[in-house]
Amino acid sequence: MKLSNSFSGALRTFSYFMASGTHYNLVGIDYLPLYGDEPSAIEQVFAIYANVIEMDENGKVLNSKYAEIRATDYLKQYCNENFKVEPPYKDWELELY
Known part of the structure; x- marks a missing residue:
């Protein structure tokens, strides 16, 4: 099975x-x-994106902005110790496969 055009477009835009x-x-974050x-x-940013993104049965992306x-x-928190991710990440969002 190939990735859908919807997912390919969402991934390309995010990348x-x-x-x-x-x-x-990430405005203002170097x-x-x-x-x-x-x-x-x-690597962790892209893993989170891949873990969070959802598609319907036809491969249409349902939540690209949320996944972004x-x-x-994650990078905001990584670069700025005063920024806290809300809600905190669930373990499944951070998995590296």
Whole structure:
């Protein structure tokens, strides 16, 4: 089975804004250096995104913005010790497969 066009588009868009340093939820956070200096932080962001995103039986993405927020909030917390993710992550959201 191939990934749906809906998921491919959502992933491509998320990846673009993450890689360009222009994600709307990360304004003012200098996270681009993490790509070279601390890649495991970026790995965790994409794991959260993949774990949280939901699709219907036809592969249509149902919650792309929510998945982005959950994923990027991890970086906010990682880069700013005063930021707390709400609600706190569940174990399944943080799993690395």
